[in-house]
Amino acid sequence: MSTQSTRLAARFMVAPSVIVLFIWMIVPLAMTAYFSFRLYRLLSPDRSGWVGFNNYVWFFNSPDFWLALTNTLLLVGGVLIITVILGVLIALLLDQPVKGQGVLRILVIAPFFVMPPVAASIWENLFMHPQNGLFAAIARGFGAQPILFLESYPMPSVIAIVAWEWLPFATLILLTAMQSLSSEQLEAAEMDGASALSRFRYIILPHLTRAITVVILIQTIFLLGIFGEIYTTTQGGPGSASTTLPYMIFKQAIVAKDIGRAAAGGIIAVILANIVAYFLMRSIGKHLDA
């Protein structure tokens, strides 16, 4: 559709934004890579120099690192499973014609507008708190001991909080996808003798695959970097039980004040994110093709 000259012109037009974006991305990445090979401790600024792969070696030798890696993947995987499954079910419910549909939909979407530290604080103090929390009150109502959520089950608690925050996003995307399904297709399936369950299995679910793919990809990007919720609730603890990779990097940079190691952690996180992205695109990326 385009001639050679328009294509050339198009490249010139696009070039500035591409260059800006490239610099925008490459400068911080290059700086991180640079620092990751340097000795750079804020508490002893006089000592500096190249240290080769020492910072990386420290990370791989740290027992916390493998725990953090597992926790990061657990968090991403757990939240994805919960939000996609519950999201589909809630979207199914919201798609039914009911009175007060508009208000209901806004209520369902509302958690998404609560900023992460606030959401985490609410969960920590109003729900999971062993004295004041709602869950503790319920447990006492049944005569049971309140569960110490953040102490006994730190990772599941963090996953629950993050899932609560991201459920509206999944629901919203899946609901719009569901609404784009032609009613004639469902009626045809009904005429063909498909039960409600079969209609869900053979018509609705395949129709949703692309939306589910989008939800998984977008959420993965954001979930890999989850930090605020952990910082406000468990602080990565008890011990390192709920430390994720971003939180471990934060501890190196701000608590240990070792910028070199933090930078090495950052590079490792970038590589991890790319590995995850590669496998995600390989396994579900084909659903994005029209």
Added chain:
Amino acid sequence: MGQITLKSVRKSFGEVDVIPSIDLAIDDGEFVVFVGPSGCGKSTLLRLIAGLEDTTSGTIEIDGKDATALPPAKRGLAMVFQSYALYPHMTVKKNIGFPLKMAGMDPAEAEKRIQRAASVLNLTNYLERKPGQLSGGQRQRVAIGRAIVREPAAFLFDEPLSNLDAALRVGMRQEISELHQSLKTTMIYVTHDQVEAMTMADKIVVLNAGRIEQVGSPLTLYHTPKNIFVAGFIGSPRMNLIEGPEAAKHNAHTIGIRPEHITVGDGPWEGVVGLSEHLGSDSFIKVDVPGLGIINVRGAGELNVHHGDRIKLAPAGKIHRFDANGMAMA
């Protein structure tokens, strides 16, 4: 078997009576066409028979058994939708086989039926394709294939050809007619196109505002319309309906004359030609006759009149007479 009887079926959406009350008997093996202008309730009526809408009151009997409360799948009917409603993520084969799979049919038997349906509909080479890779006419055939594999008591077609281009529509019309000849299954076909109705139907049901205006064979409707609505709706170009003194001469409130029953040359009516369409085989001309209005005339192909010509017309042939209520007079 596919005998369908409607007994005082009523359907209202809230306050609005879409179908006030309809009685209709459809015999086994008949090709029945519901025809009428948009919004006349013909699609609603079809959906009531299919079970996709609940009746407000009245009963629907299929093969003598009350089916009013049965869910769609239990009625033994198959439907072809206007949008075809194919399942986009399934291949043609899976689309056609879907009702069989839902019925839990043995895969080998299902395969046999799919192959048979595909060969009847010339789809054998397309079985592994997805609906998105097919042309409009092929999609239409897949939708029909999905209907015939179930061997239903009756087929329901909801304006199936309205998304096709003109040439394809004529072809599919003939294919559906041939399909009816070979299957001999009851078919109910909804359309707003009276040409489809005339060419395909054993029995036409003309609907207007949720009421049945007339039921009969195509030619019965054409030659002896029961009222002005049917007279005006069936036939193309439209029948000329003339009121006033000219009608009074025939002792009627309105008279109707088909365009082919008017001759050009000498006659009592004189007017100016407005539009003239020369099709080669026929000429359709519209003549503005003072006192009568625009008169449609169908003349021979070689009729040489053009826009602006003054010509004389004479009625020659049957004149339909209608009373003040629009009903035909003997």
